[in-house]
Amino acid sequence: MKIEAKYDVIIAGGGLSGLSLAWYLAKGNYKGEVLVTDSTFAPTNDKTWCFWSNKEPPFRDVIYKKWKKTWVSVLDYSTFRYLNEYSYYCIRSGDFREYVLRELKKHKNFDLLEDNILDFSSNQSKAVMLTKGGDSYIANYIFQSIMKPKDLDRSQIKYPLIQHFLGWEIKTYEPAFDPETFTIMDFDNEFEPGVGFMYVLPYTQSKALLEFTVFSEDVLKKKKYKKKIKHYLLHELGLDKDHYEIRRKEYGEIPMEDRPHVPYYDKNIINLGSVGGQTKPSTGYTFTRIQDYTQKLAQNLIQGFEPLPPQQSKLKYRYYDLLLLHILSNSTNDSLRVFRSLFKKNNFDDIFRFLGEDTNLRQDLKIMSSVPYIPFFKAIWKNL
Ligand SMILES: Cc1cc2nc3c(=O)[nH]c(=O)nc-3n(C[C@H](O)[C@H](O)[C@H](O)COP(=O)(O)OP(=O)(O)OC[C@H]3O[C@@H](n4cnc5c(N)ncnc54)[C@H](O)[C@@H]3O)c2cc1C
CATH class of the missing domain: 3.30.70 (Alpha-Beta Plaits)
Structure with missing residues (x-):
């Protein structure tokens, strides 16, 4: 017999973004019924997630290693550099999964389902997830991190890096x-x-x-x-x-591409994580952006509001990303010269703050004025 079960929230994909959302909901004492689905919940350490932070890091209990010193080498410039305000952390995906699942199992309103998800559909009031077994699961909202957005127009991508x-x-x-x-x-x-x-x-x-x-x-x-x-x-x-x-x-x-922002997969179905475009295009770092968004989203749901769709980065950061993508796509030599100046003329705290999109205009100008300007002028010309 085919199952047709109802939930308040379905989290489709139990990787970094899905389990982060589940974690913040559970820790925030969300009262709704939640289904978390993945093809497998086996805790494999197949991904090593690193990130920098100048605050208390998320998932502190499963941080595998922390560093305060780094080595960088580009062209004729090689050096050790210390991190002062920031630290660099890494978490292994299997440790993270095991830790989050242990917590979810303590909450009676969280169900875990191991099955392959085939498709989603939705109407004005409900969203439906269909699994390989032919079962359908209905919810007010689905948060999915497994399928590329349906409406993604790839022809708009200028730099498919x-x-x-x-x-x-x-x-x-x-x-x-x-x-x-x-x-x-x-x-x-x-x-x-x-x-x-x-x-x-x-x-x-x-x-x-x-x-x-x-x-x-x-x-x-x-x-x-x-x-x-x-x-x-x-x-x-x-x-x-x-x-x-x-x-x-x-x-x-x-994906490091400059893809269009597509927050919804369909009505009441929100895109999360990598497929949801939460990677910073110029760096590939995604971990912190996933944390920031899933934490806000969970608070939203706990307070009984409509879910907040993922927001785009501020225009200025999207523009900086575009310029860097242009340089990375067009000239290896210019790219190396940009990295060389960036590392030579700035401390790592300033670089991390800039890449973490936490800078004011003065700090932006300091970084921008430290790198060779001709490659950037060319990039600006092509991206006016
Ligand atoms: C090897 C690797 C290392 C990375 N390292 C970093 C890093 O150091 N720092 C950083 O910021 N970012 C890093 N990233 C980028 C990004 O943070 C990760 O890809 C992160 O896992 C993205 O989270 P996600 O939830 O979008 O996807 P995932 O974590 O991949 O989760 C998706 C989940 O969906 C499940 N799934 C997929 N299809 C189906 C289906 N049809 N049915 C059921 N379940 C399904 C998968 O099993 C998976 O568990 C890394 C990426 C990779 C691939």
């Missing part, structure tokens, strides 16, 4: 890392097309995640990322394959 990366979590047989210093960007100055760099998260002296990351329109063949990681291990850290073992691999593609 992707941040793509392959990472190896390795264990070395001898101490090889400084666990206090993460490498935010160690650029491969010869890489083309696009911008390529190594990102290194050292957890202990002998355990680290190393990711070869690229900003470009097309992903690489897997063997190309592997070759880059091996090369880095050998030439930067002096580690050949007899000095380490690979414990885990992590692959990701994060």
Whole structure:
């Protein structure tokens, strides 16, 4: 027999955004009936989420590692830099999932459903989720993080960039890392097309995640990322394959495109997370934006209001993103020069504040005046 169950809220997709929303609702004592659905709730550490914060970080209990010092290298500029006001944190997706599910199971008004979601539909007053088993679930609102927005007009995207990366979590047989210093960007100055760099998260002296990351329109063949990681291990850290073992691999593609804002999938169905366009286009960082939005959304629902759709960034930040996307899409050399000046002439607290969209005009001008102006003039000309 086909089920037809009714809820106040359905959260379709139990990844970062879906479970963050569920967490804030549960912790805020939301009284409505909630269904959280995912194809599987198995807690796999397939994603390592990092973010910076100058406040009490979210999900403090499952923070895997925190850093206050970073290494950056671009063209002829390489240096250690300290973070003062901000810290850089990482959370593993499996730890996060396990932690949130443990909390949800304490709340009788939260149901968990493991099933594949096939489709959604809605009318003026209700939204419906259809699963592979043929069951339908009805709710006042569905918050979905699994399907790309239906009305997304891809022809409006000017810079279809992707941040793509392959990472190896390795264990070395001898101490090889400084666990206090993460490498935010160690650029491969010869890489083309696009911008390529190594990102290194050292957890202990002998355990680290190393990711070869690229900003470009097309992903690489897997063997190309592997070759880059091996090369880095050998030439930067002096580690050949007899000095380490690979414990885990992590692959990701994060959209960095300047896509149109599409907050609704359909009437009463709101887009969340990556498919909801919550990634900051010029950086690929999404974690903090998801937290900010799901926290506000949960408060809204708890207070009995209509759900607040995701808001766009302020116009000035969208414009800055567009300029940077233009440079990243058009010239590797200009991109490297911009990163070089950005890192050389600013402290990391100011850079994080700017990328976190928390600056005033004076702070914006300080950052803007620190980078070479010709690439930006070209970008402005093309994006008037
Ligand atoms: C490997 C990786 C690392 C990242 N690292 C960072 C980082 O360091 N910092 C940062 O800010 N951002 C990072 N991101 C970007 C972003 O924060 C993550 O992608 C984040 O997981 C997005 O959350 P989400 O809820 O949109 O999607 P997800 O977390 O992917 O959640 C979607 C959920 O929907 C489920 N699902 C999908 N289809 C169906 C279906 N048909 N039926 C049922 N369930 C379904 C999936 O199983 C999944 O659990 C990373 C992305 C990747 C891929």
